[in-house]
Amino acid sequence: xxxxxxxxxxxxxxAYKAALMLELCGADWAPRRIAFxxxxxxxxxxKALNIMGEAPVLTHHKVDGDVVLSQSGAILDYLSREFxxxxxxxxxERREILRWIxxxxxxxxxxxxxxxxxxxxxxxxEDPITKFFAARAANAWKVLDTHLQSRDFVATGHPTxxxxxxxxxxxxxxxxxxxxxxxxxxxxxxxxIAALPGFKRPEELMPSGKDPATATA
Amino acid sequence: xxxxxxxxxxxxxxAYKAALMLELCGADWAPRRIAFxxxxxxxxxxKALNIMGEAPVLTHHKVDGDVVLSQSGAILDYLSREFxxxxxxxxxERREILRWIxxxxxxxxxxxxxxxxxxxxxxxxEDPITKFFAARAANAWKVLDTHLQSRDFVATGHPTxxxxxxxxxxxxxxxxxxxxxxxxxxxxxxxxIAALPGFKRPEELMPSGKDPATATA
Numbered sequence: 061x062x063x064x065x066x067x068x069x070x071x072x073x074x075a076y077k078a079a080l081m082l083e084l085c086g087a088d089w090a091p092r093r094i095a096f097x098x099x100x101x102x103x104x105x106x107k108a109l110n111i112m113g114e115a116p117v118l119t120h121h122k123v124d125g126d127v128v129l130s131q132s133g134a135i136l137d138y139l140s141r142e143f144x145x146x147x148x149x150x151x152x153e154r155r156e157i158l159r160w161i162x163x164x165x166x167x168x169x170x171x172x173x174x175x176x177x178x179x180x181x182x183x184x185x186e187d188p189i190t191k192f193f194a195a196r197a198a199n200a201w202k203v204l205d206t207h208l209q210s211r212d213f214v215a216t217g218h219p220t221x222x223x224x225x226x227x228x229x230x231x232x233x234x235x236x237x238x239x240x241x242x243x244x245x246x247x248x249x250x251x252x253i254a255a256l257p258g259f260k261r262p263e264e265l266m267p268s269g270k271d272p273a274t275a276t277a
Numbered sequence: 278x279x280x281x282x283x284x285x286x287x288x289x290x291x292a293y294k295a296a297l298m299l300e301l302c303g304a305d306w307a308p309r310r311i312a313f314x315x316x317x318x319x320x321x322x323x324k325a326l327n328i329m330g331e332a333p334v335l336t337h338h339k340v341d342g343d344v345v346l347s348q349s350g351a352i353l354d355y356l357s358r359e360f361x362x363x364x365x366x367x368x369x370e371r372r373e374i375l376r377w378i379x380x381x382x383x384x385x386x387x388x389x390x391x392x393x394x395x396x397x398x399x400x401x402x403e404d405p406i407t408k409f410f411a412a413r414a415a416n417a418w419k420v421l422d423t424h425l426q427s428r429d430f431v432a433t434g435h436p437t438x439x440x441x442x443x444x445x446x447x448x449x450x451x452x453x454x455x456x457x458x459x460x461x462x463x464x465x466x467x468x469x470i471a472a473l474p475g476f477k478r479p480e481e482l483m484p485s486g487k488d489p490a491t492a493t494a
Contacts, residue, residue, distance in 0.1 A: 111424055112380055127372075134376040155344075159351040163329055165346075166382040192406045207328055264469075 064089035067109070067117040069096045069269025070262055071181070073173055073229035075116040077132040078139075079265040081224050084258045085143040096269030097181070115269075133161040136221035146221045156215040160222035168204060171197035172229045176236045194237060198216070201243055208245035212252060219256060227253050231261060281306035284326070284334040286486025289396070290390055290446035291414055292333035295356075296351040296440050297483040301475045313486030314398075349445070350378040353438035365436045373432040374416045377439035385421060388414035389446045391455045411454060418460055425462035429469060436473060444470050448478060455478040 068075035068091050075094075081166070082089040094100050094115050101113050110117050112131040118135045120127040129135050140147035148154035163243035175193035179185035204226065207214065230250060233240050237241060240247040253259065281299060282287035284293035285308050292311075299306040311317050311332050318330050327334050328346040329428035335352045338346040339358070346352050392410035396402035421443065424431065432439035447467055450457050457464040470476065 112384070127369075129372055129376065131376040131379040133379045134372055137375060150345075155346055155351055155355060158354060159346065159348040162348040162350040162379070162382050163298060165379050167329070167386055170383055170387055188405050189409045203329060211303060 061121055062088045062090045063121060065092050065119045065121070065239045066266075067092050067094050068119075068266045070266040071096065071269050072115050072178075072266075073169065073232070073262070074114070074132045074186070075081060075099055075266060076231075076262045077137045077225050077228040079262070080116055080227075080260070081139050081146065081221065083260055084208055084224075084256055085139060085145050086258065087139070087143070091266045093267040094269055095271060098271050100269075108257065123254045133165055133221075134238065136161070136225055140221050145263070146219060146224060148216065148220065149218075153200055153216045153220070157220050157222045157265045160215045160223045164222070164228075166196070168200040169228055171200060172236050174230060178233070179237070180235055198238075201238060201246065205245045207245045208249050213237055213249070223253055278338055279305045279307045280338060281489040282309050282336045282338070283307070284309050284311050284336075284481075285332055285483045286430070287483040288313065288486050289332050289483075290386065290393075290449070290479070291331070291349045293448075293479045295333045295335055296395055296444050296479070297444075297477070298353055298356050298363065298438065300477050300482060301473055302356060302362050303440075304356070304360070310484040311486055312437065312488060315353045315488050324356045333455060350382055350438075353378070353442055357438050361437060363441060365433065365437065366435075369397045370433045370437070372467070374439045376430045378442045381439070381442045381445075385414070385417040385443055386419060386445055389453050393446060396454070397452055414453065415476050418455060418463065420459045422462045425466050430466070436470065440470055 064087050066075065066082065066089060070080055079091065090240055096115065100106055101115060107113050109128070112130055113213065114130060114133065116132060117128065118132045119136070127138070129138055148157050171193045175190055175197050178187060178193065179189040184190045204214075211217070213223050214226055215221050227250060229236055230238065231254075281304050281480075283292065283295055283299065283306060285296055296308065305373065313332065317323055318332060324330050325346070329347055331347060332348045333349060333352065335347075335355070344355070346355055360372050365374050388410045389485055392407055394409065395404060397408040401407045413458050421431075428434070430436050444467060446453055447455065447463065
């Protein structure tokens with residue numbers, strides 16, 4: 061058995077945040093496929109694992125008992141301590157990292173992921189609700205692009221879990237409708253993340269959450 | 278000058294989270310009013326203070342330089358360390374607290390606050406977008422109510438900053454449209470928070486963000 065199991069599926073950028081971190085840290089880990097599109101996260105069995113009914117869930121298999129953890133930001137924080145990678149060098153950096161991870165969850169990923177889900181997987185691209193989320197996502201991208209104008213990474217001078225959280229959905233510009241030419245500082249920052257040793261794209265790390273019969277739909 | 282200044286306004290539940298924490302810790306603090314409804318958080322001056330353009334912002338006035346911090350979850354974390362109150366007793370508790378604060382930002386406060394803002398302050402209660410947010414908020418309340426069925430506080434056996442984060446908008450059941458009779462475990466938990474020594478309601482802690490001329494509107 062591997063040291064870590066990640067309940068995840070390819071289409072989830074939140075799962076990608078954790079999968080990418082595991083990979084960049086050189087962890088001994090394996091994905092465990094969530095059949096998201098046939099409703100697995102809404103099942104009683106899954107809710108017993110994670111009452112929030114969300115992906116991803118990390119299990120760290122330890123001799124003195126498993127650590128089971130949900131919420132990508134909490135998983136990133138846990139792994140950064142376990143591997144001593146992509147974490148803060150001091151208290152000020154710790155505060156900045158936490159602040160940007162919270163903002164990502166509240167504003168950037170939250171709106172970006174919902175707009176993408178509704179347009180890409182529910183074919184509701186023209187729905188006013190989708191457009192509302194897309195507009196809020198675009199506001200968040202603008203804040204991030206402005207912030208990155210004068211720095212290489214989001215929270216500190218070096219790459220941290222704040223970067224790995226914020227980038228979760230942004231390597232899919234076509235799927236989220238982001239014109240990278242209009243967000244040059246985000247584009248350059250994504251290039252810096254993609255240049256990290258061990259970087260892989262979502263497709264290289266996780267199985268699809270679509271059932272085989274509908275995977276080509 | 279007080280030790281802490283909180284840029285805030287009464288109508289913000291996110292600001293209330295920080296104000297309540299300051300008060301429960303017995304901090305020497307003062308609110309600084311944000312004229313939210315006339316657009317202060319969108320001004321260049323405010324964005325120089327907080328590029329995210331959000332309330333609240335905490336300033337800790339220290340002899341060796343001010344600490345300035347935004348994001349209610351990061352502020353709560355900072356204050357819990359400064360005062361050694363409402364924090365974790367061990368690593369497992371620390372993970373649970375972070376997990377629930379992230380979920381609050383992503384799912385509970387995020388949807389609850391937006392639905393409330395659109396219905397209460399923009400008179401868009403019947404708008405499909407408002408209803409979409411309200412339905413997602415109601416889903417989050419259901420998760421929280423189920424979770425609280427078997428415990429007194431959200432993340433640990435004692436009250437923590439996770440409770441203070443999640444309760445930010447929930448002391449306004451009428452404003453958010455929550456039927457407390459249908460969420461008995463949330464109601465009992467709110468009573469436990471309100472019984473904490475030093476507890477005050479938002480109205481007792483912060484000035485309105487409405488301009489005097491329109492405050493009665």
